[in-house]
Amino acid sequence: MTTLIFDLDGTLIDSAPDIHAASNTVLVEEGLAPMTLAEVRSFIGRGVPHLVACLLTAAGQDPEGPRHARLVARFTEIYEDAVGLTVPYPGVVAALEALAAQGHRLGICTNKPLVPAQAVLRHLDLARFFTVVKGGDSHPLKKPDPTPLLATLEALGGGPALYIGDSEVDAECARRAGLTFLLFTEGYRKAPVETLPHAATFRDFAELPALVARMLAPAAG
């Protein structure tokens, strides 16, 4: 048994369509042009203030101007329970069931704010798997700072742990926290796999229970 901590957006769930829709609502309300799903997806991973700064920059606006705080507030309001377009990646539920049945303690450390993170976990019936969920606003610093990941681990009781995520931010956070990192390759990562520090990769959640078992097995020989 060990502690397994998961990232959320781009790892357990494909939430980009809801984040895209909320982004375009705030852009259009501001008189700015809507953006494509691919563009908005590339802005996900460092929390809402960063996402909004990217939206403003891409729209040719000052990312630090007075609009920033207004758009963060409006995005937060719209996105609080925007769950209708979000789905778990294939195989996620079965993998979590298998890992929970093996007695692993499961938690989440995401840069998504806590309220929408909990809303989407409830909506997709995933909340039952996780005893601890930390959001991007649960601590003063966000990933890649190691503080939220270490706080998640501590809340889960400490001990040996793996962090499972999809992005540069997660890889860097795990490295700084001293946790073994497993990279899900089908999420929102922008850099090539080989440029991210990681212990192993997987592209299908059906592979994860066996991969976790391999990572925890005492080294052969």
Ligand SMILES: O=C(O)COP(=O)(O)O
């Ligand atoms: O909401 C974000 O920007 C990222 O969320 P994640 O940390 O779950 O990938």
Ligand SMILES: [Mg+2]
């Ligand atoms: Mg992610």
